[in-house]
Amino acid sequence: MTKVVDRSPLNFYERTYLPALVEGFKVTARHFVRSVKGENTATDLGDGYYPEVPWRVEGGYRGAPYLVRDQEGATKCVSCQLCEFICPPKAIKITPPGPEAGPADRPNAEKMPREFEINMLRCIFCGLCQEVCPEEAIFLQQHYSLSGLSREEMIYNKEKLLKLGGVHAGIQKWKHKLEEAKEQESFPVNVG
Amino acid sequence: MQPGLPHYLAVSALLFSLGLLGVIARRSLLVMYMSLELMLNAANLALVAFSRFNQNLNGQVMVFFIITVAAAEVAVGLALIVALFRKRQTSHVEDLASLKL
Amino acid sequence: MLENLFIDPTFQFVLFSAAKIAVVFGVVMTFVAYAVLVERKVSAFIQDRVGPNRTAPPLALKIPVLGRFLQRCGIFQPMADGLKFILKEDFTPAYVRTIYFWIAPAISVIPAFLTLAVIPFGSTLGKQQMVIADLNVGILYTFGIVSLGVYGIVLAGWASNSKYPFLGGIRSSAQMISYEIAMGMSVVSLFLIVGDLNLSKLIQWQADNGWLVLYQPVAFVIFLVSAFAETNRLPFDLPESETELVGGYHTEYSSMKFALFFLGEYANMIASSAMMVTLFFGGWSLPFLGKPADSLLGGLVHIGIFIAKMIVLMVVFIWVRWMLPRFRYDQLMDLGWRRFIPIALLNIVLTALGVALFNR
Amino acid sequence: MPQLTDLLFYAFAGLTLLFGFLCVANPLSRNPVTSAMFLVLTIISMAGLFVLLHAFFLAAVQILVYAGAVMVLFLFVIMLLDLKEEERRKLNAIAVGLGSVAVLGLAGVLLRALIQAKPVIAAGTQPVEGSTKELGRILFQSYLLPFEILSILLLVAMVGVILLSKKELK
Numbered sequence: 001m002t003k004v005v006d007r008s009p010l011n012f013y014e015r016t017y018l019p020a021l022v023e024g025f026k027v028t029a030r031h032f033v034r035s036v037k038g039e040n041t042a043t044d045l046g047d048g049y050y051p052e053v054p055w056r057v058e059g060g061y062r063g064a065p066y067l068v069r070d071q072e073g074a075t076k077c078v079s080c081q082l083c084e085f086i087c088p089p090k091a092i093k094i095t096p097p098g099p100e101a102g103p104a105d106r107p108n109a110e111k112m113p114r115e116f117e118i119n120m121l122r123c124i125f126c127g128l129c130q131e132v133c134p135e136e137a138i139f140l141q142q143h144y145s146l147s148g149l150s151r152e153e154m155i156y157n158k159e160k161l162l163k164l165g166g167v168h169a170g171i172q173k174w175k176h177k178l179e180e181a182k183e184q185e186s187f188p189v190n191v192g
Numbered sequence: 193m194q195p196g197l198p199h200y201l202a203v204s205a206l207l208f209s210l211g212l213l214g215v216i217a218r219r220s221l222l223v224m225y226m227s228l229e230l231m232l233n234a235a236n237l238a239l240v241a242f243s244r245f246n247q248n249l250n251g252q253v254m255v256f257f258i259i260t261v262a263a264a265e266v267a268v269g270l271a272l273i274v275a276l277f278r279k280r281q282t283s284h285v286e287d288l289a290s291l292k293l
Numbered sequence: 294m295l296e297n298l299f300i301d302p303t304f305q306f307v308l309f310s311a312a313k314i315a316v317v318f319g320v321v322m323t324f325v326a327y328a329v330l331v332e333r334k335v336s337a338f339i340q341d342r343v344g345p346n347r348t349a350p351p352l353a354l355k356i357p358v359l360g361r362f363l364q365r366c367g368i369f370q371p372m373a374d375g376l377k378f379i380l381k382e383d384f385t386p387a388y389v390r391t392i393y394f395w396i397a398p399a400i401s402v403i404p405a406f407l408t409l410a411v412i413p414f415g416s417t418l419g420k421q422q423m424v425i426a427d428l429n430v431g432i433l434y435t436f437g438i439v440s441l442g443v444y445g446i447v448l449a450g451w452a453s454n455s456k457y458p459f460l461g462g463i464r465s466s467a468q469m470i471s472y473e474i475a476m477g478m479s480v481v482s483l484f485l486i487v488g489d490l491n492l493s494k495l496i497q498w499q500a501d502n503g504w505l506v507l508y509q510p511v512a513f514v515i516f517l518v519s520a521f522a523e524t525n526r527l528p529f530d531l532p533e534s535e536t537e538l539v540g541g542y543h544t545e546y547s548s549m550k551f552a553l554f555f556l557g558e559y560a561n562m563i564a565s566s567a568m569m570v571t572l573f574f575g576g577w578s579l580p581f582l583g584k585p586a587d588s589l590l591g592g593l594v595h596i597g598i599f600i601a602k603m604i605v606l607m608v609v610f611i612w613v614r615w616m617l618p619r620f621r622y623d624q625l626m627d628l629g630w631r632r633f634i635p636i637a638l639l640n641i642v643l644t645a646l647g648v649a650l651f652n653r
Numbered sequence: 654m655p656q657l658t659d660l661l662f663y664a665f666a667g668l669t670l671l672f673g674f675l676c677v678a679n680p681l682s683r684n685p686v687t688s689a690m691f692l693v694l695t696i697i698s699m700a701g702l703f704v705l706l707h708a709f710f711l712a713a714v715q716i717l718v719y720a721g722a723v724m725v726l727f728l729f730v731i732m733l734l735d736l737k738e739e740e741r742r743k744l745n746a747i748a749v750g751l752g753s754v755a756v757l758g759l760a761g762v763l764l765r766a767l768i769q770a771k772p773v774i775a776a777g778t779q780p781v782e783g784s785t786k787e788l789g790r791i792l793f794q795s796y797l798l799p800f801e802i803l804s805i806l807l808l809v810a811m812v813g814v815i816l817l818s819k820k821e822l823k
Contacts, residue, residue, distance in 0.1 A: 252710075
């Protein structure tokens with residue numbers, strides 16, 4: 001059941017729009033005068049303005065998705081292609097290594113992607129790739145000003161993505177898995 | 193040659209004929225209606241010319257009346273055309289040949 | 294032979310008219326550019342932002358303090374904007390009606406400039422009257438030309454062959470026709486008082502008897518609000534309302550063609566400000582400066598007064614845009630047809646009675 | 654040497670006839686919008702002729718009412734009705750042919766009558782000036798009754814249009 005709240009009827013003076021006009025003028029004039037006098041946030045930016053001083057991004061910001069390395073500097077991605085499937089605008093393109101490829105450069109992985117491309121022109125920064133990744137290899141980071149002079153330039157390849165992503169030391173899935181596996185070896189499990 | 197009354201009347205006559213040509217040749221109600229306006233305008237021109245060369249302003253007053261009547265006529269006519277279009281989905285005179293809606 | 298030519302009144306007339314047209318055109322173009330800048334700055338200050346403060350040619354920054362200051366004020370921004378409009382890709386979508394798509398921006402600019410032809414922007418300078426064409430039916434001419442302005446918008450909306458521009462065009466034609474009536478009726482009362490359609494005589498009357506806004510405040514309010522509707526400015530910018538119609542009639546336009554619409558809007562704003570100054574605020578006259586100037590300096594002062602008054606009204610235009618929310622379409626029509634037209638009619642009747650009683 | 658106003662007469666007359674022709678029989682486009690736009694141009698150049706006849710008030714009213722209101726209404730309706738199909742129709746050749754013959758005949762008769770007519774107006778007299786004040790005086794003194802009847806006509810037209818444009822005709 002929706003509740004209808006009756007508005008109090010306007011009197012004649014209010015229906016001429018005049019009080020609203022006066023009120024609007026007062027508010028805008030107040031802000032204008034304060035801005036001109038330099039007492040507003042407009043001129044009180046401290047160090048400077050955007051291009052010189054980059055905008056500070058808050059924690060939950062969803063910027064460009066980049067690939068990350070683990071604490072030993074190895075590629076985390078195992079080319080499972082889940083992100084490629086989930087990507088709504090089909091911005092991700094993964095080339096898996098194929099049967100003849102060598103082993104991966106880190107334990108607990110069989111293959112690394114031969115090529116991993118994200119078309120930043122298509123990307124909508126939804127974060128589904130990060131959500132779906134079982135290896136926690138792709139993260140939306142706080143990079144917000146993407147620009148380039150050509151379309152080709154805006155298709156980021158593996159090297160670029162790994163370089164921009166850096167080492168993600170905070171979340172180390174396989175380290176914990178290894179510890180767990182070691183604990184499993186010393187059966188019975190030490191519960192205490 | 194200095195243009196006098198006959199020149200203006202000639203322009204007016206030719207304009208009137210053009211309007212008539214439009215009414216006869218074109219089959220879209222709207223264009224025919226526009227051609228009618230053209231004919232009215234031709235009459236206006238003749239009246240203004242008469243008034244100028246006849247030393248009285250009655251012709252101009254008449255044009256004033258014609259313009260007003262034409263505006264009213266256009267409003268009603270266009271409303272009729274729109275109503276007709278709503279019923280028949282066409283404004284082509286050859287499709288509007290029956291007497292009943 | 295050549296000397297005869299310069300004394301020939303026809304030639305002099307043509308020469309001075311051409312000079313006046315060129316000067317007015319140049320001044321108005323500059324005004325348009327800087328009106329955009331003022332609009333951006335004022336909006337920024339009202340919304341706690343800073344506005345354009347970066348653009349500057351390298352040479353200007355060499356000037357010690359002034360260069361930085363001018364840069365902060367955004368003085369060079371209009372030049373950068375203009376350059377950008379010229380250099381941008383001129384894109385014509387595939388499904389538009391090409392000819393109309395191309396001429397519509399031009400049609401929307403021309404009437405805005407034509408209206409300026411009859412406005413007396415000063416008394417006299419030297420021996421020349423400071424008006425391009427001193428018509429006997431000045432105000433009727435203005436209304437006629439203003440009513441042509443709607444074609445540019447309607448054709449742009451129709452030629453774009455796409456839904457939002459079309460809706461914008463249709464809305465705009467209905468809105469402009471409706472408010473033209475109220476606008477026309479509001480000025481009738483002025484001419485009842487003055488008894489002449491010539492704008493120069495109107496100003497002279499105001500110089501002698503006081504500004505008409507004091508005699509006809511109701512007419513002024515109606516004219517002001519209708520001017521907002523005619524120029525498609527907020528709170529009546531329904532033809533181009535971004536939030537519902539993307540950009541209205543100029544959605545499909547880019548580059549210089551878009552710039553022409555922009556130019557038309559601001560030129561219209563200038564024209565209607567100038568019109569209001571002429572009709573209601575005594576044109577070039579001030580209460581103590583009522584005589585046509587006999588010296589060069591006096592003439593320049595009169596032009597300065599006119600421009601100052603015009604700038605005040607343009608700031609009102611700009612300020613209102615950031616002050617009021619957009620009207621709904623039915624509210625707009627209701628205001629035009631059911632409030633303004635009856636009030637204007639009543640105003641005419643009362644004024645006529647007043648003139649008949651007092652002006653024997 | 655011809656006067657400037659004489660040249661202007663020929664220019665405006667030529668433009669009026671050219672635009673009028675393009676309005677009713679444009680060889681390139683049968684689009685009603687094109688017709689409407691050329692009619693607007695015809696009206697504007699006719700306003701030029703009115704100015705040459707010193708009927709300034711009527712010239713302004715011509716632009717204001719015809720070009721500014723009536724033709725916008727036309728354009729509005731054309732766009733609203735969406736007459737794409739109309740452009741593809743073929744013209745009826747017989748009708749156009751016979752119509753052209755009739756129109757040419759009419760134009761011929763009118764022009765012939767003009768040429769043969771004896772000028773009644775003395776060439777030397779001063780043509781009348783169409784000042785707005787004078788026009789208003791005549792309108793509200795000699796023609797007051799027609800004026801009032803006209804206002805009733807406008808009222809009737811307004812009521813009629815509102816009735817016609819209602820969704821349900823009862």
